Amino acid sequence: MLSQASIQSVSxxxxxxxxxxxxxxxxxxxxxxxxxxxxGRLYCMKMDWKENMPNRPHQFYDSDIAKWIEACAYSLxxxxxxxxxxxxxxxxxxxxxxxxxxxxxxxxxxxxAKGDRFTNLKDNHELYCAGHLIEASIAYYExxxxxxxxxxxxxxxxxxxSIFGPLKGQIHGYPGHQExxxxxxxxxxxxxxxxxxxxxxxxxxxxxxxxxxxxLEIKNAKSHITFNNYEIPTLKNYAYIQAHMPILEQxxxxxxxxxxxxxLAGVADVAYKTNNQQxxxxxxxxxxxxxxxxxxxxxxxxxxxxxxSFSFDYDLPNDTAYAETCAAVALIFFAYRMFLYEKDSKYIxxxxxxxxxxxxxxMSLDGTSFFYSNPLEVNKHAVDMDVLGLKSHMGYNRKKWFxxxxxxxxxxxxxxxxxQYVYATDNHDIYINLxxxxxxxxxxxxxxxxxxxxxxxxxxxxxxxxxxxxxxxxLRIPDWCNKYIIKVNGEIIExxxx
Ligand SMILES: [Zn+2]
Numbered sequence: 319m320l321s322q323a324s325i326q327s328v329s330x331x332x333x334x335x336x337x338x339x340x341x342x343x344x345x346x347x348x349x350x351x352x353x354x355x356x357x358g359r360l361y362c363m364k365m366d367w368k369e370n371m372p373n374r375p376h377q378f379y380d381s382d383i384a385k386w387i388e389a390c391a392y393s394l395x396x397x398x399x400x401x402x403x404x405x406x407x408x409x410x411x412x413x414x415x416x417x418x419x420x421x422x423x424x425x426x427x428x429x430x431a432k433g434d435r436f437t438n439l440k441d442n443h444e445l446y447c448a449g450h451l452i453e454a455s456i457a458y459y460e461x462x463x464x465x466x467x468x469x470x471x472x473x474x475x476x477x478x479x480s481i482f483g484p485l486k487g488q489i490h491g492y493p494g495h496q497e498x499x500x501x502x503x504x505x506x507x508x509x510x511x512x513x514x515x516x517x518x519x520x521x522x523x524x525x526x527x528x529x530x531x532x533x534l535e536i537k538n539a540k541s542h543i544t545f546n547n548y549e550i551p552t553l554k555n556y557a558y559i560q561a562h563m564p565i566l567e568q569x570x571x572x573x574x575x576x577x578x579x580x581x582l583a584g585v586a587d588v589a590y591k592t593n594n595q596q597x598x599x600x601x602x603x604x605x606x607x608x609x610x611x612x613x614x615x616x617x618x619x620x621x622x623x624x625x626x627s628f629s630f631d632y633d634l635p636n637d638t639a640y641a642e643t644c645a646a647v648a649l650i651f652f653a654y655r656m657f658l659y660e661k662d663s664k665y666i667x668x669x670x671x672x673x674x675x676x677x678x679x680x681m682s683l684d685g686t687s688f689f690y691s692n693p694l695e696v697n698k699h700a701v702d703m704d705v706l707g708l709k710s711h712m713g714y715n716r717k718k719w720f721x722x723x724x725x726x727x728x729x730x731x732x733x734x735x736x737x738q739y740v741y742a743t744d745n746h747d748i749y750i751n752l753x754x755x756x757x758x759x760x761x762x763x764x765x766x767x768x769x770x771x772x773x774x775x776x777x778x779x780x781x782x783x784x785x786x787x788x789x790x791x792x793l794r795i796p797d798w799c800n801k802y803i804i805k806v807n808g809e810i811i812e813x814x815x816x
Pocket of ligand 1: 643644645723728
């Protein structure tokens, strides 16, 4: 398995991606912090919100804060910023005070729906929020070496490990919105605590098995989902949340695209960490179905505007494409994991396709406004008529923020962490995945890459070995590139057959 480059080992020098990352760091992080403040999200983390106060928390509040912290963590790794770090530390202090004695931490269930925790996994987003908080805590620990947040989340994860699982007396359920699976595998990676991997495996494999947990949950339901004070009917289409059958039997990506791809990223992790060939086969099946039949030329996925989900094979309309920014992020997660596990550049081809198109379209050039959906064409009249009643998400202008604000901090954390996708390593060997002006440095080697890619396809690479151990440099040849020349010190060493 390859290792992704550490955030600290990569510096972007100039060019297209450099500019996007710079705007993200200098403008977007601050803009999003102000939104978290103004919309009450940060205040609500203190857990003293009461009925009739403004900014009623909803089920996703914690995940928005978490993704913003994660974005900040990666940014701090390469660009220290005392003010920004102080803001994050203050939020972590609030979380520490708000965490319950047994480890539980969730804004919605500690204020709006007290007493209802873990009673409606399908419709609510408790485990989804926990997953994002875990990811953020790991990023903050890895980049600042401060462990307070990580300890908070380990305490919460320990609670989850005691509550969920296959044993008698445990809840045999799994999240309605996947995300915690990949987070638990990450937490296992940093703590070596096997319980976290076991719980991730349980969530991955139990999903969709008969008797279906959600049938039982609906029967015993205590709480229903509310959003902006409206009660939303309980979800009965299990395919929408990929719980209609076990993952080992699935051959088609279906349902809500962000759920599906977060799930697949977690499935890939569990498959390889537990050496489960059937799960690996499922990843291959579903990846092929996705990129061959259900993905736009932009790398956008989830073509159904009405329900944010996949449609049938080849149903890829341009003007009503949903292609959520979060789905682009999630596809990058899945594709990169598969590349690291299998060293096959086809996954980076997909990653690059979605990065430059369906992902970056989600943020304005000035870094202050965002698309939730990323259609390939927009008919102003159709949007103004709002036939589908979804104008809040669909439009011809990017928005400053959303009630359900999953996408803005998601693209921010992806851009902040982009260095880890550019290079990968395998012991002494280095893989260049994405061509962009940058440096890579580890104990043995320094690389300097200069290019104006994607506007110019010439790539200049300067490699310096600073130790005696030999490194092999692997260059990705994109699948679309059928003619290339490789020169070393001006001498041609490889030209492919025409
Ligand atoms: Zn989103």
